[in-house]
Amino acid sequence: MAQRLATEYVNATMQLTEFQMNQFLLTADTCYISHRVKVLGGGEQMIVLEEAGGEEVCLSVERKGDIHWCTLSCRVVNPHLNNAVRKLFVTYKGTGTVNRIYHGFTMIYYYERGSVRRISELTSSGSKLIYQHKHSLSEMMNLYKSEAIEREIEELRRNVDRLLDRRNALKSAMNPDDIDGELAFIAHRLLFLEA
Template structure:
């Protein structure tokens, strides 16, 4: 199995409430890492998270915005304990991130949205290949179902138009012709709406 050389957070964003920030701090302490919390201007907070063995650290600055704390981050991590802690934090606290997991001959690019991996791409020096992509199956099924209902409705409108045209060809009275023309016009408008 290939050994990971580094993990690079090209972009990561966490948006937490005050209560969630407290849980985040407890979560990081539970990962057996050293943690220093500093309160900055305007209530902003900076967390210095350090791997105790390799002395690698990352700084997470949470800027206070009304009722939330927002942390946007780019960094490169080598130590496994710190790497795993950040991966779990992005997942547990529903973060958004683009993460490069760098190996000697390729890079795996993970795209997170709201804590879930939505796409994984394998990148080599001369190619890219999608390994995984989240498909929203339920919404796709709903759209397919709705499009089939529209197709059915269009068929029914065409049948009604054909019947009215046959009736119009057989009718000689002016009032009936006028009524048929109005119904045909309404069906033509419905057809235009559905086909648009």
């Protein structure tokens, strides 16, 4: 198995409520990691996570209403610090790019609200797509719950009724081909939608 050399967080963002921020600060300190909060001008804060060996990661925090917006761009080498930042990023549904760097290649993960949307492998010979998000379960459920298709089917059925009434009202000497063409199109569309 390849040994990870470092992890880079590129333009990573997270949104935390006041409760989540307090919870994060309470759980940030472990036997390997400590934290400190720096207050900057303009009310912004900087949270510094520091590993016992001296490596540190800085998170810029800006408060907008009840939400703390954390931004992070860093390179992490230490496994304990890397684990702490990874847990923070996943727990609070981070968005951004995470580069996992190995000897000879880099795996690039694109996250959106804590979910991996795409994975690419970058080598000296180029980039290769490994994974592309299709639809999440919640997106599929929203599509399933949508009534747009049912409304379209109902409208098509009303059109069929109207066209059949027009066709039945035609005198026997008139040609019903136009109406039959419309009915065939609607039948094909209904078959597609009901599938």
